[in-house]
Amino acid sequence: MKIGVVTFPGSNCDYDCYRAVKDALGAEAVYLWHRDHDLRGVDAVFLPGGFSYGDYLRAGAIAALSPIMREVKAFAAAGGPVAGICNGFQILCEAGLLPGALVRNRSLKFRSRPVHLLVERADTAFTSEYEPGQVLTVPIAHGEGCYFADPDLLDQLEANGQVVFRYCTADGLVAPAANPNGSARAVAGIINAEGNVLGMMPHPERAVDPLLGRTDGLGLFRSMAAHLAGVQGAAHGHTEVGR
Amino acid sequence: MTDFRVEVRVTPRRGILDPQGSAVQGALRSLGFGGVEEVHVGRLIRFTLAADSESDALGRVDAMCRQLLANPVTEDYDVRVEAPAAA
Amino acid sequence: MTDFRVEVRVTPRRGILDPQGSAVQGALRSLGFGGVEEVHVGRLIRFTLAADSESDALGRVDAMCRQLLANPVTEDYDVRVEAPAAA
Amino acid sequence: MSVTARPGDPAITPELVAEHGLSPEEYRLVLGILGRTPTFTELGVFSAMWSEHCGYKNSRPLLKQLPTKAPWVLQGPGENAGVIDVGDGLAVAFKIESHNHPSAVEPYQGAATGVGGILRDVFTMGARPIAMLNSLRFGEIDGDEGDRVRYLFAGCVKGIGDYGNCVGIPTVAGEVYFDGAYEGNPLVNAMCVGLLKADELIRGVASGVGNAIMAVGAKTGRDGIHGATFASAELSEESEARRPQVQVGDPFTEKLLLEASLELIRSGHIVGIQDMGAAGLVSSSTEMAARGEGGVDLEITRVPLREKGMTPYEILLSETQERMLVVAKVGHEEDVRAILGRWELDAETIGRVTDNGRYVVRENGVVIVDIPGEPLVEGCPTYTREGVESPEIAALRAWDASAHQPLWEEHDPTWTLRRLLDAPTIASKRWVYEQYDSTVRTNTVVGPGSDAAVLRLRGTDRAIAMTVDCNGRYVYLNPYRGGQIAVAEAARNLVCSGALPRAVTDNLNFGNPLKPEVYWQMSEALRGIGEACTAFETPVTGGNVSLYNENPRGAIYPTPTIGMVGIVDDVAHVTTAAFKQEGDAIVLAGRNTGELGGSEYLKVVHGLVTGDAPAVDLATESRLQRGVLAAIRAGLVRSAHDTAEGGLAVALAESAFAGGTEPFGVTARLGDDIPAPALLFGEAQGRVVLSCGAETEVELLRTLEIHGVPAKRIGTVGPRGGSFRVQTRDGTIEAPAAELAEIYETAIPRRMDGTAADVETSLESEVQHGA
Numbered sequence A: 001m002k003i004g005v006v007t008f009p010g011s012n013c014d015y016d017c018y019r020a021v022k023d024a025l026g027a028e029a030v031y032l033w034h035r036d037h038d039l040r041g042v043d044a045v046f047l048p049g050g051f052s053y054g055d056y057l058r059a060g061a062i063a064a065l066s067p068i069m070r071e072v073k074a075f076a077a078a079g080g081p082v083a084g085i086c087n088g089f090q091i092l093c094e095a096g097l098l099p100g101a102l103v104r105n106r107s108l109k110f111r112s113r114p115v116h117l118l119v120e121r122a123d124t125a126f127t128s129e130y131e132p133g134q135v136l137t138v139p140i141a142h143g144e145g146c147y148f149a150d151p152d153l154l155d156q157l158e159a160n161g162q163v164v165f166r167y168c169t170a171d172g173l174v175a176p177a178a179n180p181n182g183s184a185r186a187v188a189g190i191i192n193a194e195g196n197v198l199g200m201m202p203h204p205e206r207a208v209d210p211l212l213g214r215t216d217g218l219g220l221f222r223s224m225a226a227h228l229a230g231v232q233g234a235a236h237g238h239t240e241v242g243r
Numbered sequence B, C: 001m002t003d004f005r006v007e008v009r010v011t012p013r014r015g016i017l018d019p020q021g022s023a024v025q026g027a028l029r030s031l032g033f034g035g036v037e038e039v040h041v042g043r044l045i046r047f048t049l050a051a052d053s054e055s056d057a058l059g060r061v062d063a064m065c066r067q068l069l070a071n072p073v074t075e076d077y078d079v080r081v082e083a084p085a086a087a
Numbered sequence D: 001m002s003v004t005a006r007p008g009d010p011a012i013t014p015e016l017v018a019e020h021g022l023s024p025e026e027y028r029l030v031l032g033i034l035g036r037t038p039t040f041t042e043l044g045v046f047s048a049m050w051s052e053h054c055g056y057k058n059s060r061p062l063l064k065q066l067p068t069k070a071p072w073v074l075q076g077p078g079e080n081a082g083v084i085d086v087g088d089g090l091a092v093a094f095k096i097e098s099h100n101h102p103s104a105v106e107p108y109q110g111a112a113t114g115v116g117g118i119l120r121d122v123f124t125m126g127a128r129p130i131a132m133l134n135s136l137r138f139g140e141i142d143g144d145e146g147d148r149v150r151y152l153f154a155g156c157v158k159g160i161g162d163y164g165n166c167v168g169i170p171t172v173a174g175e176v177y178f179d180g181a182y183e184g185n186p187l188v189n190a191m192c193v194g195l196l197k198a199d200e201l202i203r204g205v206a207s208g209v210g211n212a213i214m215a216v217g218a219k220t221g222r223d224g225i226h227g228a229t230f231a232s233a234e235l236s237e238e239s240e241a242r243r244p245q246v247q248v249g250d251p252f253t254e255k256l257l258l259e260a261s262l263e264l265i266r267s268g269h270i271v272g273i274q275d276m277g278a279a280g281l282v283s284s285s286t287e288m289a290a291r292g293e294g295g296v297d298l299e300i301t302r303v304p305l306r307e308k309g310m311t312p313y314e315i316l317l318s319e320t321q322e323r324m325l326v327v328a329k330v331g332h333e334e335d336v337r338a339i340l341g342r343w344e345l346d347a348e349t350i351g352r353v354t355d356n357g358r359y360v361v362r363e364n365g366v367v368i369v370d371i372p373g374e375p376l377v378e379g380c381p382t383y384t385r386e387g388v389e390s391p392e393i394a395a396l397r398a399w400d401a402s403a404h405q406p407l408w409e410e411h412d413p414t415w416t417l418r419r420l421l422d423a424p425t426i427a428s429k430r431w432v433y434e435q436y437d438s439t440v441r442t443n444t445v446v447g448p449g450s451d452a453a454v455l456r457l458r459g460t461d462r463a464i465a466m467t468v469d470c471n472g473r474y475v476y477l478n479p480y481r482g483g484q485i486a487v488a489e490a491a492r493n494l495v496c497s498g499a500l501p502r503a504v505t506d507n508l509n510f511g512n513p514l515k516p517e518v519y520w521q522m523s524e525a526l527r528g529i530g531e532a533c534t535a536f537e538t539p540v541t542g543g544n545v546s547l548y549n550e551n552p553r554g555a556i557y558p559t560p561t562i563g564m565v566g567i568v569d570d571v572a573h574v575t576t577a578a579f580k581q582e583g584d585a586i587v588l589a590g591r592n593t594g595e596l597g598g599s600e601y602l603k604v605v606h607g608l609v610t611g612d613a614p615a616v617d618l619a620t621e622s623r624l625q626r627g628v629l630a631a632i633r634a635g636l637v638r639s640a641h642d643t644a645e646g647g648l649a650v651a652l653a654e655s656a657f658a659g660g661t662e663p664f665g666v667t668a669r670l671g672d673d674i675p676a677p678a679l680l681f682g683e684a685q686g687r688v689v690l691s692c693g694a695e696t697e698v699e700l701l702r703t704l705e706i707h708g709v710p711a712k713r714i715g716t717v718g719p720r721g722g723s724f725r726v727q728t729r730d731g732t733i734e735a736p737a738a739e740l741a742e743i744y745e746t747a748i749p750r751r752m753d754g755t756a757a758d759v760e761t762s763l764e765s766e767v768q769h770g771a
């Protein structure tokens, strides 16, 4: 299993993602360079957090146009798992791989703190290791994390079960006071209709080590590993049958 | 080829919450400026563009807006192109 | 009292570093848009203002710019005030 | 070489010399060094290099009082940053730097570029920055100048945050004080800590004849021209008029520079690298030349420019940010360009290293500057002045705490505690540090909100702890004691986190040194700092001097900020200030006194800045620190928090509040025969509030006793959401902990959120920074 982490100019959580994959998951991790034209045979792609191109103009807008994103789009279209965290989520929205947009926090301030997340979907490639309704504690650190979509789109996302994480209180209550950035319907993370592209503002890769006080992010990495193992196992089994 | 002066005005789409606009309105009020309503804060992008004609320039700037300068999910834009005073 | 439509355009002061402008210029170039120079990114503030006259409106908006809407250290601004079509 | 004056350059007149901040005697030295009249460009070069900022004219002799050596110090003062060995082949580079004057003029950009500068100082040592800290001082939020204070405060915090967040370095600790003494002259000190392999240390030298000197990063514009001399003169109406000098930061380019620099340093293609900081190209190129004992020969027209028509004078003195000077080995220039190109950066060869020891600048081949390098860098005259204590301040020390009359309301000390928890200097700084990404790079074991920040050293069992501290009011009332206290408090904060203090970087913020009272404050404070650093075995590895911090109303409090780094031997020893468990015993290590001088209590409740600073005894303090650290290492301690502003009552409250969403209750009884105000709110030094499991109480007390530390159990941690109750002989504090925590948490947001200053800040940063 090989997982790629894209480095755009200005990415700064690429290292954290890389370490999480390597240390916490024990899987092979490789960096992918924004100018590259191939994904080096990876089984899944992370678009990490940071300030790609300084977040100038709009967060993620310029990175969405870089050469590697053409490959990421093709990979996603073929069903490959892609996870965008923080700036990565912004890039996915700007690139049209996920619906909606991330705009400036309602408070107009950058916000860095641990938040609680309600797991709305525990049956995706990214969340199978969680329980539905589980409450996670994961840090956020962003200035433009307010999720926006028009009401029709939001209804559609909810109807399709595309809302994966919502901001909530410690007891799992979705309440305005627990929403750190004013996101519509407290959306913290969504998935595409096909179920292989995830975007989320909080940073699971910062919650994988007990020494740093939190491990709730581990489930996301383990879910992906389980998913990939399943896919590969299935593929492997298939060839065996064919033999 | 002429160097046109281009101005792109990007504003929050009508009906979208504009927390910055409300914050500015509140701040203006607290500074004693009354009678201010419907405040919206947007982005202004200015540049010069070498183009054959005004319509050539307009067409290209519109493409720029669609591809990069504005996000259709949240923003509206309008474009002004001006030929140099004495070309 | 009339409701004037006000538009304030704030841009980085001439000569001052405008990293956002350079980033946009670079991105436009990489999208294949040539002939783009001197890109600057600023902000646009629109609102309505109840005022007695255009000059009253202009005077108050200028004060707003100095106190809140623009930073005189790093930015220039200009103001447009428009009376409603049929007042 | 013959030097040609450029056509159009102004003639050198005594007035012009004076405008460049050179005294007639200094100018005579210049004439002696050159053997002729300088050109205009040369005058600019001398002026920058002999400014206070670069030349340390008034502080160098005083700095000799500071200890700088220890076996673990790999690099002491004189380089871009100090470096200490932290074991396992790892080293830590760290330094603090002020950006006070730029921040006074334009808080957002001033603070942001301060962060950028100190980051470059650290990564040009070959160290990867792993943490940022900041120390801030503003006027009174609630005062007459409140609007301006809020604007400065909001802007500085946002500038620091936006810059560090974008580069991706966690901001993990800091301090903020509000006091009228800083009105009009805020202090913005930023500290950076970086990690490197001990054998990869690189220095800012230009050596090897023929090696290429390359300008890297942003193109040069007219930013901050003469910033170095600007930073060395008092703020006045006139400097308001010089506003266009503001530098704008570009953290995105900084991030690229950081990555490219570290790659370059490891590549072996370069021999030296240096930030173009204050006084830009001049100081970076001359300092590199002086360290390498060679010379440099620059062609000014090769410097990439952002603006048209810049003169050599402007190019040499420009302070455009995010630029560096790299010395590439002969024949390796293309390799250097390739690495930089990968990070979207340009590099231009602008000169060569020579062996004639001269600083030469040409314009299209014509020599316009030719100065012997050594006297230019080292020859700045230094001054030892006569210091005299201000009699008014001396008189304040005579104030007698035992004659102090509490207000009528103080019969209920709960009232007093509420006032103190609501004081912005004491209140929670969450509003500040939640604007800082404190967890990026995933090393932050303890972030903001405890006594010191702790970062793990990946691949080892150890960690490093860091803090910045200085109570300027103490230094004002008694500079010698105040200097000692700043060091003692920093060390105590590290110890409370489980670390052994190791080394110091200091930022000396003072007024105009030509005033005898200010000079006296400097020399006394440095004497105190030097003695304390010796006592705690924390040598000074570098720092920064910021003088002329005055406004028309007078000098700031003398504020020698101490940045300190320590080592946690085993991450299992990491300890925080927060109480952990209901039923734990609360133990006070150290002794209560009747002191009240210089306290936040006197200022907030009585509007008084008076009395002597609290007494410190370095031997007692060392014993306390050794005892507490021993107890922590023995696993006897669940929380540790030093008492500081607001005294014991505030320390207990902070430990109760720090543990998460719902604060712990507290039941404590203080039997000392000391009046309630001093006992609860006095700021006696050398005290630490500890908590431990009931079963380890006896052993904890014994361990402290063995180390000669007076200690006693004073109370018990109550249930979450319980009552906060501290009883003394003449009055009891009693209130729901949640109610007190609410006051503490909302004090700053209530004064800031939605104010015009806050909104203005959010608007400005939008244009310049994306978001």
Ligand SMILES: Nc1ncnc2c1ncn2[C@@H]1O[C@H](COP(=O)(O)OP(=O)(O)O)[C@@H](O)[C@H]1O
Pocket (backbone or CB within 6 Å): D133, D134, D135, D136, D171, D172, D173, D174, D175, D176, D426, D429, D432, D433, D436, D447, D448, D449, D450, D451, D452, D469, D493, D642, D644, D645
């Ligand atoms: N400007 C700041 N930046 C980051 N953290 C800060 C800042 N100011 C205060 N803090 C954090 O808030 C906490 C309380 O600060 P302070 O009251 O100065 O603590 P102490 O008295 O223990 O030094 C500390 O953890 C400190 O690091």
Ligand SMILES: [Mg+2]
Pocket (backbone or CB within 6 Å): D175, D468, D469, D470, D644
């Ligand atoms: Mg402190």
